[in-house]
Amino acid sequence: MELTRRGFLKLSGAGLGGLALSQLGFSTPALASGGDLRILTATESTTVCPYCSVGCSAIVSVMNGKVVNVEGLAESPINRGTLCSKGNSLFQVSNSDRRLQKVRFRDAGADGWKEISWEKAIEDIAAYIKETRDANFVTTQKNAAGNDVTVNRTKAIANMGGAALDNEELHLIAKFARSLGLVYVEHQARI
Ligand code: SF4
Known part of the structure; x- marks a missing residue:
């Protein structure tokens, strides 16, 4: 023809x-x-790409415990079914044989990493936060007129939010950080 x-x-x-x-x-x-060719028998779930602050939504298809496909979620008003090349490589987060699946910890002065449990990691982090906060907490500071004013803060700890966190999570994290007296509360999207 x-x-x-x-x-x-x-x-x-x-x-x-x-x-x-x-x-x-x-x-x-x-x-x-x-x-x-569509993965008809795969289990699909939705997620938010963790890589940047755009916050694209994706459909992740899993077969036999393995991620076999990732594509943009058409219903998302942010990405409307699209993903950038980085988002398209999301399956590597799960499938890569270099993925860390256990907490690794390198002690001060140590020359290598050791594996620890999540329970120990969380307990240690809490202990470090308390120790650092107690050692660096400031209750008052002189203002320009030379008078003591209440500040109740520590500049020794910073908090960093990430793109994978949603509004509600960040609201709670910010409240938690402020309740500890942190003043350095930042987010990945601003730096
Ligand atoms: S798909 Fe690309 S643009 Fe969208 S959140 Fe992920 S890294 Fe950012």
């Missing part, structure tokens, strides 16, 4: 209907096999 440019535009402008496609050389079996 000889196809002119005008004829091609006319056919493709017909909404890629079956008749037009067949005239362009696409066969119905080919289209059907494209449908079969």
Whole structure:
């Protein structure tokens, strides 16, 4: 079949209907096999890309405990089904054999890492926060007039939010940080 440019535009402008496609050389079996390639038996769940502050939503498909596909979530008003190249590589977070699955800790002065449990990690972090806060907490500071004013703060600890956190989580984290007297409360998106 000889196809002119005008004829091609006319056919493709017909909404890629079956008749037009067949005239362009696409066969119905080919289209059907494209449908079969979809991961029909996979379990799908939605998530938010953790890589940057845009916060694109994605559908993650899992088969036999392994991520087999990641694609943008069309319903997201942010990315409307798209993902950048970094977001498209999200499956590596789960599938990479270099993924760390246990907490690793390097002690002060140590020349290597050791694995510790989540329970120990959380207990240690809490102890470090308390120790640092107690040693550096300031209750008052002189103002420009030379008078003591209450500040109740520590500049020895900083808090950093991340793109994977949602509004509610960040609200609670900020409250927690302020309740400890932190003044350096920042977010990845601002730096
Ligand atoms: S898909 Fe790309 S643009 Fe979207 S949140 Fe992830 S890294 Fe950012």
